[in-house]
Amino acid sequence: MTRRNPTPRAEEGSPAATSVADPILPFFGWVLLFSIPFWAIGGFADVEILPGLPVSALMVVAPVAAAVVLVHREHGSAGVAALLGRAFDCRRIGSRRWLAPTILVLPASMLATYGLMRLLGRPMPDPEIQWLSAPVLLAVFFISALAEELGWSGYILEPMQRRWGALQASVLLGGAWAVWHFIPLVQVGRSAGWIAWWSLYAVASRLLYTWIYNNTGGSVFAVALLHAMANLSWQLFPNNGSHFDPQIAGLVVAAVALFVATVWGARTLSRHETPTTA
Numbered sequence: 001m002t003r004r005n006p007t008p009r010a011e012e013g014s015p016a017a018t019s020v021a022d023p024i025l026p027f028f029g030w031v032l033l034f035s036i037p038f039w040a041i042g043g044f045a046d047v048e049i050l051p052g053l054p055v056s057a058l059m060v061v062a063p064v065a066a067a068v069v070l071v072h073r074e075h076g077s078a079g080v081a082a083l084l085g086r087a088f089d090c091r092r093i094g095s096r097r098w099l100a101p102t103i104l105v106l107p108a109s110m111l112a113t114y115g116l117m118r119l120l121g122r123p124m125p126d127p128e129i130q131w132l133s134a135p136v137l138l139a140v141f142f143i144s145a146l147a148e149e150l151g152w153s154g155y156i157l158e159p160m161q162r163r164w165g166a167l168q169a170s171v172l173l174g175g176a177w178a179v180w181h182f183i184p185l186v187q188v189g190r191s192a193g194w195i196a197w198w199s200l201y202a203v204a205s206r207l208l209y210t211w212i213y214n215n216t217g218g219s220v221f222a223v224a225l226l227h228a229m230a231n232l233s234w235q236l237f238p239n240n241g242s243h244f245d246p247q248i249a250g251l252v253v254a255a256v257a258l259f260v261a262t263v264w265g266a267r268t269l270s271r272h273e274t275p276t277t278a
Contacts, residue, residue: 023070024163027156028176030066035059039183048188050137051240056184060144063151071155086154087146087224092217102212102226106205109256110233113249122245127238138232145227146220152177153213154220166210167266174206175199200250204257205230207269211260214270 042056049055064084071079093099117124152173160169178199185195209223216222237244264271 023159024156026070027066027151030069031062031151031180034062034065035180038062039187042184042187050235051242052188054184054187056187057144059180059184060147063149063155064147065151067151067155083150083154086220087150088221089219090221092219093222094217098212098216098222102216102222103229105208105256106226106230106253107233109252110237110249112252113245114237116248116252117243117245120248122243122248124243125238129236129238134232134236137235138228141231141235142224142228145224145231149209149220149224149227153209153223157210157213158218161210161214165267166214166269167207167261170207170210170269171203173210174203177206178202194246197250198246201246201253204250204254207257208253208260211264211269214268215264 038056038059041058042054045055047055049057067083068080071083075082114124157169157173160173163169164172181198181202182195185198190198209226212226213219213223234241234244260269
């Protein structure tokens, strides 16, 4: 008989395959601990790295730092090397057709957001998109996304999926991910309503990240590329993200995430099946 495999099977000898202790609460505790100094710096330094991106956004290193601490504690330097090596685990991607949704799903959602805002008569400036800077921004966002996703996807997602299944794990991780951004968002002057709608966008996006992860053999590279494309799309939104509307974007991405969960199945977000003996 066959059964659905809720998560990509961990490689033998990898931290995901051999971990015994429950890493979920310790991981989020370490992320919080590593984030606090960046939040404090952002509170004193009124500096934006990019429009809408405060200096406290450098907290992107916190997830990978938390994962490194926990992996080193249990598996030593070899485990850390295996974790960091997943930054370019392109060979896990079994079917190259998954590169299309990885690259296009969130930019297409942002384009739909722009179109809906136009149809609804929302105030919009004439687009002034700096296309020549896009490759540089993509490279920067990809590096920062790797730092995040080595922790979120490469370390903590699989144990969360084993416990709760793909959909619930995505919602829980997406909720924590959204809350983690609250202080930087407040530091750039976002209102409570803006943050609430952005949180919907974040949770729905995280479900799409899990979907890509589970269908690319657990590729951190693929999820980081998806994450980078999301950030690039936001920064290129007219103008430099200044008129990004999290309400419209959140509803659009939530609709896409609902479609994905319905078609691919909430338990696994993947159509992969693993043979097993009855």
